[in-house]
Amino acid sequence: MVEDMNQVEVKNLEVGSKVTGTVTKVEEKQVLVSIEGSKLDGIIPISELSSLHVEKATDVVAEGQELQLKVTKVEDELLVLSKKAVDADLAWEDLQKKFESKEVFEAEIKDVVKGGLVVDLGVRGFVPASLVENHFVDDFADYKGRTLTFKVVELEKEKNRVILSHRAVVEEEMKNKKHQVLDSIETGQVLEGTVQRITDFGAFVDIGGVDGLVHISQLSYEHVTKPSEVVTEGQKVQVKVLSVDRDNERISLSIKETLPGPWSMVSEKLSAGSITEGVVKRLVSFGAFVEVLPGVEGLVHISQISNKHIGTPHEVLSEGEKVQVKVLDINENEQRISLSIRELEEPEPQEDYSQYSHSEESGGFQLGEMIGDKLKKLKK
Template sequence: MDENNLTMADFMDEIDKSMVRIRKGDIKEATVVSVEDAGIITNIGTHADAIVSWNEYSYEEVNKEDVQVGDKFDVLVLNTDDGDGNIIVSKRRAESEVALENIEELYKTHAHFTVKVKEVVKGGVIAILQGMRAFIPGSQLTDTYVEDLAQFVGQQVEVEIIEFNAKNKKIVLSGKEIAKAKTAELKKERFNSIVEGEKYTGTVTKLMPYGAFVNIGGVEGLVHNTDLSWTRIKHPSDVVKEGDKLQVTVISIDHEKGKIALRAKDVAMDPWYLETANLEKGQIVKGKVVKMMSFGAFVSLSDNVEGLVHISQITEKRISKPEEALEIGQEVKVKIIQLDKTNKKIGLSMTEVEEEVDPSMMAYMQEDEESISTMGDVLGNAFKDLFK
């Protein structure tokens, strides 16, 4: 067409042809031309302005200062004419449309990714995933029970998609299995770092009739009742309660079963060792018969120490059972013939006492003889004075 022969109608027609045709639902590139209080005015290649309201700019809170003239981004056409000749568009919805394909891929591949928790809603929390709202049920936030969901607001959580519906844009996330796997890995690492025989400070987590479970940095071990106290207890609550800090020693580690046995008692304060400190092999001591067995009798040497008198060491006479020569509660003199402090075993003999007299007992007997002699002299003199 010859430019010299263009009419005004022809000119306007050419302008119209150069303008982009748009329809509702189209995604167009927008260029910011002005930032206003009511929203952002953009140009999408049409004769009319395309307006992005602030709530359609992003799911996140936005500072107006962060949006500059000349910025470019994709928008979704919501309305081709708002009645005032303006086109209404949305940046966040355009991002959502584009994100759907990416999110579907994340869902299919069971990918792990991080999201920021935005707010608490009924039954869980909301996070933003590539510009779209995603729901995380309270029970799926982590691998432990969460009483106050608000503590997660503003926090980053590693999650995966467990439910996705592109049609209604339903996205459900979960961090439970991820957290569970991480906890298990950390527990395994911690378990492998525990050293048998070492001491650790832990926290009592649970009491059972047979003992107390103690957490020592991510792994739990059991302190059996017999290893909680040197005195006999009926229940662990007799000496500890949940939440108590406790210093424990690792007795054994079962890597195959994942079990750790702990002891809370200080070996240095073991009454058995304290009460046997002055005992020696060959020493003659006094004790009390406390228990009879077919193979011998147990004699108590102190509150926490017992020794065994084998049936062959009770008497020179042949007996078929200890009861033929002894009674429960009977006090006896015994000689220590075996003293195994490693295994806490003491062997005693009554027959060898008859062959050997304890020097301390000799001194005792000499004191008694002197006392008797002195008493005799006193009585003799008294009788002499009486019959003068």
């Protein structure tokens, strides 16, 4: 009669039937379970425990654990069961919802393989190397065991294909943060930032999730040939916001305007009457502009260039030439300095005409007398 009852149970439990089982013994390559509502025992091969490769059954289940299982084979007094089949059914349903809603969820990295990472979601999820981070990663070894956030970016149940992306989550977070920063900053603000990239035309500075450009002309009051002369990648800098273009997500910044102006210390370094060296920066019709301190130019008026008469400054000076100048006057409020080159030159020697004039006592003559005699003859 017992045999008849077993046959009835076997007929009721077909391939594909779902049952609840309790783990009674965990062996190296299989798990034994008792089936709820049935006197038949069940066995789960190690290959049916997980969608991922399992070395030891004890890595997945333990004695006394209750499991939801699916019948894969019916034998006379034994059921062959699968845990991973039930997990997969539930996983595909859950993944479809996540894929449609673009939900962000957490999962643990179970393995690092060639080309990317593997995640156990009830089915095998794969994260290609290009979708792990928004920057290049040389070695993923330390990612195993880490928990990351993901989005499902590709889903094909027929091909058992689940592609995940952590990069998509990171980029969306950065985009949201960027919009928040763009909405919060205003022209004129002074902020701390980090130099991210250096180019020929300036430096890009991160000011809290968004990069702004410091043009080469805004790096320093001094002339800058290469931005790398002034800043380095990773350097912390103070920047002033010059403009914000929220539509095009562009921010113009200045390091120069957070620094003391070149004229702020002029009176401590120069005074009327002092002599200093400068560089001719510009020549104009009325004189020459000479840089006497970094970013500070003074005017040498054409009348103060030379003791000799000159028509244009170009006759005696050239741009880039180093010259000695004397400070005539400083007006710090108006940022004006008057300079002179002439006052440092030797005075022109005066022609001595004394040889042309002799006194009567010496028996000589005067030029006026000679001319006077000639005028008298002409009148006659």
